[in-house]
Amino acid sequence: MLKVKDSKIAIIGLGYVGLPLAVEFAKKLPTVGFDINKKRVEELNAGHDRTLEVTDEELKSVLVASKNAKASIAGNGSDDNSQFTIHNSQLSPSLYNTTNPAELAESNVYIVTVPTPTDKHNRPVLTPLIKSSETVGSVLKKGDVVIYESTVYPGVTEDECVPVLEAVSRLKFNEDFYVGYSPERINPGDKEHTVTKIKKVTSGSTPEAGQFVDELYREVITAGTHLAPTIKVAEAAKVIENAQRDINIAFVNELAKIFNLLDIDTYAVLEAAGTKWNFLPFRPGLVGGHCIGVDPYYLAQKAQEVGYHPEIILAGRRMNDSMGKYVATEVIKCMMRKDIKVLESKVLLLGITFKENCPDIRNTRAIDIYHELKTYDMDVDVYDPWADPEEVKHEYGIDILHNGAPDMSQYSAVILAVSHEKFRSLQIQTSPNCVVYDVKGFLEDDVVDQRL
Numbered sequence: 001m002l003k004v005k006d007s008k009i010a011i012i013g014l015g016y017v018g019l020p021l022a023v024e025f026a027k028k029l030p031t032v033g034f035d036i037n038k039k040r041v042e043e044l045n046a047g048h049d050r051t052l053e054v055t056d057e058e059l060k061s062v063l064v065a066s067k068n069a070k071a072s073i074a075g076n077g078s079d080d081n082s083q084f085t086i087h088n089s090q091l092s093p094s095l096y097n098t099t100n101p102a103e104l105a106e107s108n109v110y111i112v113t114v115p116t117p118t119d120k121h122n123r124p125v126l127t128p129l130i131k132s133s134e135t136v137g138s139v140l141k142k143g144d145v146v147i148y149e150s151t152v153y154p155g156v157t158e159d160e161c162v163p164v165l166e167a168v169s170r171l172k173f174n175e176d177f178y179v180g181y182s183p184e185r186i187n188p189g190d191k192e193h194t195v196t197k198i199k200k201v202t203s204g205s206t207p208e209a210g211q212f213v214d215e216l217y218r219e220v221i222t223a224g225t226h227l228a229p230t231i232k233v234a235e236a237a238k239v240i241e242n243a244q245r246d247i248n249i250a251f252v253n254e255l256a257k258i259f260n261l262l263d264i265d266t267y268a269v270l271e272a273a274g275t276k277w278n279f280l281p282f283r284p285g286l287v288g289g290h291c292i293g294v295d296p297y298y299l300a301q302k303a304q305e306v307g308y309h310p311e312i313i314l315a316g317r318r319m320n321d322s323m324g325k326y327v328a329t330e331v332i333k334c335m336m337r338k339d340i341k342v343l344e345s346k347v348l349l350l351g352i353t354f355k356e357n358c359p360d361i362r363n364t365r366a367i368d369i370y371h372e373l374k375t376y377d378m379d380v381d382v383y384d385p386w387a388d389p390e391e392v393k394h395e396y397g398i399d400i401l402h403n404g405a406p407d408m409s410q411y412s413a414v415i416l417a418v419s420h421e422k423f424r425s426l427q428i429q430t431s432p433n434c435v436v437y438d439v440k441g442f443l444e445d446d447v448v449d450q451r452l
Contacts, residue, residue, distance in 0.1 A: 001178075001208045002108060002143055004215050008032075010107035012132045014040060014097060016290075016360065017149060017184040018113035020053050020195045024220040026062040026095035033097040034104055034135070044097045050388070052359060053188065062095040105139040109147065109216065112136065112161075113184060115290060116150045117363075122297045122317075124153065126160060133161045137168025140177055147180040147213055151242075151295050153302035154235045157181045158205070179205040180213035181231040183238030188289070189358025199223045203234035242295035243313055248282045249292070250316035253323055256284040256452050260330070267441050267451065284452045285440060286327075286365035286417065287320035288354035293363050324368020327439055327452060331413050332376065334435040334449050340412050343377050348411040350426075351418025352384045352392055352400060356440075359386045366417040367396050369439075381406060385422050408434075416442055 007029050011022040014035040022033045035041050043050060047060040096103075104110070114128040129150055136146055146165060148157050162173050171177050185198045200221045204210030214227040228234040256266045266284060273279050287293050296313050303310045335342055354364040366382075373380050382392075383401040392400050405426055408414065413435040414428055419442035430436040430449050438451045 001212055002145055004212065004219060007109045007216060008107045010034060010104045010110045010136075012104075012110060012112045012136060013114035013128075013150075014044060015113070015115065016051050016053055016188050017186045018111075019044070019049060019051070019059075020186065021111065021113060021149075021184075021220075022095055022097075023054050023058060023062055024196055026093060028093050028219050030093060031062075031095045032104060032107055033095060034099070034101065035097070036099060038099050041097045041099050050359070051188070053186070062093075063097075101135050101138060104135070107139070108141070108144045110136045110140075110144065111147045111149060113149045115362075116152060116294075116298070117290070118294050118297050124298050124301050126152075126156065129156070129161060130164055133164035134168050137165045140165060140169035140171060142171060142176045144177045145180060145209065145212060146177065147182055147216075149182055149184040151183065151238055151291065151298060152235055153239060153298040154232045155302065157231050157235060162205075174205055174209075178209035178212075179231070180209055181234045182213060182217060183234060185241075188360045189355060196220060196222045200225045201228055201234050201237055202226065203228040203231045205231060236299075239295045239299040242292045243299055243316075245282075246287060246292050246296050246320060247312060247316040248280060249285065249287050250319040252282045253284045253287075253319055253452075257326065260450075265451075283441060284323075286323050286354075286368075288363045288365040289360065290354075290362045293320070293354075293365065321365070321368075323452075324365050325372045327415065327417075327437065328369050328372035330450060330452075331373070331415055331435060331437045334437065335413055338432060338435060338449075340433065340435065344379060345412040346379045346410055347373055347381070347413045347415065348406060348408070349373075349380055349382045350384070350414065350416045350423055351420060352382050352387050352396075353418055353420075356419040357386065357421055359388060361387055361392055361395060369415060369417055370398065381411075384418070384420070386420055413437065416440060 009025045009029050009031040011018045011033045014033045022031055025031045047056050047063060049059055112132045114132045116129055117125050119125050148161060157179060162179055166173055180203055182200055182202045186195060187193050200217045202214040202217055202225050204213045210227055214225050217225050259266045259269060274281055296317055300310045300313050332342055349370055352364055352366050353359060353361050370380055381401055383406050385402060387400060389400050389402045392398060408427055411434060415437045417439050419440040428436055428443060428447050430447055435449045436447055438448045441451050
């Protein structure tokens with residue numbers, strides 16, 4: 001079995017999950033990062049991470065070593081990356097990013113961190129995972145280890161990915177190569193619970209492979225590891241982590257709807273109930289992003305394949321997916337109570353990312369508020385200083401305000417959908433001619449007409 005000290009790492013997928021992991025491994029072991037997005041790789045090799053998960057200084061500190069080592073191998077100081085090939089065995093711990101699969105060939109540990117989204121019908125999309133397995137299979141050698149971090153339902157690693165690895169590499173599973181699963185636990189935008197500070201679940205296709213995967217991650221995860229008995233156990237643990245959180249938020253969202261009808265302050269109720277030692281501190285809100293808003297569908301898919309209809313999991317998803325439309329409806333009710341014209345009125349939506357203080361717009365549910373308001377022929381502006389306007393345009397087909405705070409006086413309604421700290425400096429005020437709706441419980445009481 002491969003020894004940790006002899007590991008040469010390849011990270012497949014350099015997004016929110018892959019890049020921070022690549023940087024940490026690059027501090028200890030020679031590491032190659034691979035991504036099919038040429039623009040992403042060029043930006044990273046220039047020393048900047050647009051997701052802001054890794055600082056420019058930290059990224060450049062591992063890239064510099066890679067460039068120096070590469071130039072030394074090449075025997076010249078050329079910047080033309082196409083003139084020579086990286087050989088990790090000759091490198092000190094460092095990070096080199098590439099779009100060329102051939103430059104993965106010297107690695108012996110492949111860690112797959114690509115996204116696993118759902119389609120418009122909420123069905124799991126495994127295409128990125130299968131394509132990544134094909135890429136790894138094309139360079140896989142005897143003795144190599146492939147570790148998957150992407151969120152999947154139980155069985156995907158061994159039943160879907162391994163056959164691809166075998167077919168492309170023509171090697172035999174658990175004889176020529178081994179597989180592990182260690183689910184990602186990245187929390188985008190969280191600067192406290194970073195990759196090294198979150199305990200890591202590990203697993204392997206054999207007991208020896210499991211021990212190797214566990215020891216490998218212990219090299220970089222200071223919070224420690226938990227070795228699961230099987231890959232399927234590790235896969236299941238990942239999907240229930242987020243399914244549990246999804247259901248808890250759905251419960252509080254339902255309470256918010258009930259208490260609104262009863263004219264009771266939901267946040268006051270939660271504060272009072274929170275005085276009990278074992279009350280769970282969940283708050284109402286929009287549930288988006290790449291984990292909580294997606295993972296339950298993966299578990300539901302597998303449950304349905306074996307003949308079980310998951311009632312609670314899917315009920316929680318329906319509740320949380322309904323919240324954007326609910327918020328829009330409540331805003332319109334507030335406007336009508338103030339005798340403010342609804343049709344063709346001008347509305348400001350504050351925030352389009354899926355969570356606060358983070359540029360990630362994947363599966364944001366703030367867009368649901370936007371679309372519902374547009375059905376009333378409202379003129380909706382979206383302001384988000386964190387979001388990339390080009391990315392929002394590409395993903396959702398809308399133009400957003402990005403630079404400079406908008407003039408609040410021109411709007412009939414202001415909806416705070418995301419609690420970016422930068423929004424605290426905005427001059428938000430309710431008035432007879434303007435409704436202020438706070439989805440996040442972020443604003444002061446005296447400037448808000450209604451909260452979720």
